[in-house]
Amino acid sequence: MSERLLDVTDLSIEIETRSGPATIVAGIDLHVDKGETLGIVGESGCGKSLTMLSLLRLLPNKIRVAGGRAEFQGRDLLKLSRRELRQVRGGRIGFVFQDPMTSLNPVMKIGAQLSEPLIYHRDMSRADAWKRSGELLRLVGIPGAEERLHSYPHELSGGMRQRVMIAAGLACEPELLIADEPTTALDVTIQAQIVDLVKELRKRLGMSVVWITHDLALIAGLADRICVLYAGTVVEDAPVDQLFATPGHPYTRGLLASIPRVSGSTMARLSSIGGTPPEPGRRPSGCAFAPRCPLAQEVCRQNAPALQPMQGSSNAHRVACHFAGRLMSEAA
Numbered sequence: 001m002s003e004r005l006l007d008v009t010d011l012s013i014e015i016e017t018r019s020g021p022a023t024i025v026a027g028i029d030l031h032v033d034k035g036e037t038l039g040i041v042g043e044s045g046c047g048k049s050l051t052m053l054s055l056l057r058l059l060p061n062k063i064r065v066a067g068g069r070a071e072f073q074g075r076d077l078l079k080l081s082r083r084e085l086r087q088v089r090g091g092r093i094g095f096v097f098q099d100p101m102t103s104l105n106p107v108m109k110i111g112a113q114l115s116e117p118l119i120y121h122r123d124m125s126r127a128d129a130w131k132r133s134g135e136l137l138r139l140v141g142i143p144g145a146e147e148r149l150h151s152y153p154h155e156l157s158g159g160m161r162q163r164v165m166i167a168a169g170l171a172c173e174p175e176l177l178i179a180d181e182p183t184t185a186l187d188v189t190i191q192a193q194i195v196d197l198v199k200e201l202r203k204r205l206g207m208s209v210v211w212i213t214h215d216l217a218l219i220a221g222l223a224d225r226i227c228v229l230y231a232g233t234v235v236e237d238a239p240v241d242q243l244f245a246t247p248g249h250p251y252t253r254g255l256l257a258s259i260p261r262v263s264g265s266t267m268a269r270l271s272s273i274g275g276t277p278p279e280p281g282r283r284p285s286g287c288a289f290a291p292r293c294p295l296a297q298e299v300c301r302q303n304a305p306a307l308q309p310m311q312g313s314s315n316a317h318r319v320a321c322h323f324a325g326r327l328m329s330e331a332a
Contacts, residue, residue, distance in 0.1 A: 002033035005176060005208050006055075011068035013047070013054055013232075015281060022281025023066065025050055025232040029307060032176065037202060037209040039223030039240070041216055041255065043277055047232040048212045049098070052178050054078075056089045073175070091121040094169030096179040100161035104153040110137075110164055111149030114171055121172045136167040140197060159190040163197070170201060177202075178210045183218065195222050217259045220244065225316070228252050231278050231288035234307055238317040248310055248319035250293045287322070295323050 013025035025047040032038045040048050053059055055070045055077050070077040072088065080088065089095075097103035105113055114133035118124045124132065130149065137145035140163040153161055162182055169177050179198065183191040199222060202209050213219050219226060219240075226243050228236040228251065236249040247253045257271035275292035278284060284291060290300040299322055307320040 002036065004031055005034045005036075005073065006032040006210075007069075007071045008051075008055070009069045009071075011051065011054065011070060012066040013050055013059070014064055014066040016062040016064075017281065021066070023232070023283070024063070024280040025054075026283065028068070028229075028232075028234055030227050030234060030237065032208050032210060034175075034208055035202075035206060036225065037199075037211060037223045039219035039226040040210060040212045040229060041214060041219060041226060042229035043214060045277060045280065046229040048229055049180050051229070052095075052180065052210060052212060056093060056095065057085060058089075058095075087121070090117045090174075091172045092175050094172070094174040094177045096162075096165045096169040096177065096182045098180045098182070098184055100158075100165045101153065103165060104161065106153055108152075109149065110151050110153070110156075114149075114164070114168055117168070117171045132171075133167075136171055137164070139170070139201070140164075140167045141193070142167075158186055159193070162186065162190075162194060166194070166197065166201075170205070173205060174207060176208045176210065178212070180212045181214070182211075183213075183215075191218065198222070216255055228255070231283055232280070233288060233320065234318075235289065235320045236318070237307070238319075242317050246317075248317065248324040249289075249321045250295055250323075251289050287320075297322075 008028055008030050011025065011028040012023060014021040015024050028051055030038070042048055050059065050063065054065050065078055068078070072093070077085070077088065111130055111133050114136055115126060115129035118129035118132055119126065134145045134149055137148055142148055142160055142163050148156070156164065166182065183194050186194065195218065198209060211219060211222060223240050225237070225239050227234055228249065230251050236243065236247065236252045243252065244256065247256055254273040258273065260270060273292060278288060286301045286304055287293070287296070290296040293300065305320045305322050307318050309315045310317045310319055310324060
């Protein structure tokens with residue numbers, strides 16, 4: 001049986017508005033096992049990044065955790081003192097941010113930025129940390145690593161900056177690496193290189209990975225399991241092969257149908273999900289997806305479905321839909 005590394009239970013996040021607090025992430029349940037890669041997918045604004053940022057208490061102003069637990073190696077991250085959290089953040093949990101140009105310090109050399117966590121978390125001397133920084137750049141495939149330590153972020157290409165961000169996340173050999181859409185704005189060739197790099201490093205270092213993305217096609221070849229978010233809630237959580245073969249939620253089916261496909265020598269017509277997601281803090285009663293769902297009935301508009309194991313499948317496949325069984329039968 002797999003050993004649990006991270007276990008998030010009933011996590012809720014609120015934003016302060018003029019009319020009072022509004023819930024933007026509601027009752028998130030997810031977990032990551034040791035050595036596992038979890039993909040978190042969904043449309044922009046569904047709460048993917050906020051959920052992960054909240055675990056390390058990196059939320060923007062006016063946004064706060066309203067409730068829940070986030071146990072990492074048996075300790076609740078949401079209750080750690082600031083000092084305890086600093087030991088975990090960057091040391092045991094690495095974070096690769098979405099945009100390296102805004103995450104890397106533009107006036108610090110790459111070597112100095114990579115050395116910083118090594119000096120703090122591993123108590124290395126500056127000389128040893130600088131040497132280790134060069135090794136990290138070689139590890140992530142940056143040519144001329146020693147020379148690049150003296151470069152500033154603007155002197156590197158987008159792909160190289162993203163590799164630097166991955167090197168920074170891996171600097172202290174964390175047990176968990178959280179990558180927030182690390183291939184956004186990169187061309188497909190560089191995307192493939194980054195994905196292959198993370199797969200190789202995960203295997204070599206034995207770490208777990210959470211990969212946040214809106215791209216189901218990309219995550220299919222990387223993740224062991226996929227967690228689908230919609231309007232701040234988990235609507236489906238399943239092993240990657242089961243999710244693609246027998247999706248149990250209408251939203252998941254819509255996402256899969258929107259993946260570009262080639263039929264013969266022509267591109268198949270793209271499918272889309274009608275309507276728009278609800279505004280943050282303005283979730284409809286019942287199922288949040290009901291206004292866009294072709295299968296919605298009165299029960300969907302009145303009662304929010306619970307995330308529960310699918311009948312006839314393992315507990316590893318959970319869906320929040322009143323008609324999940326019907327959908328899975330059709331998919332099968």
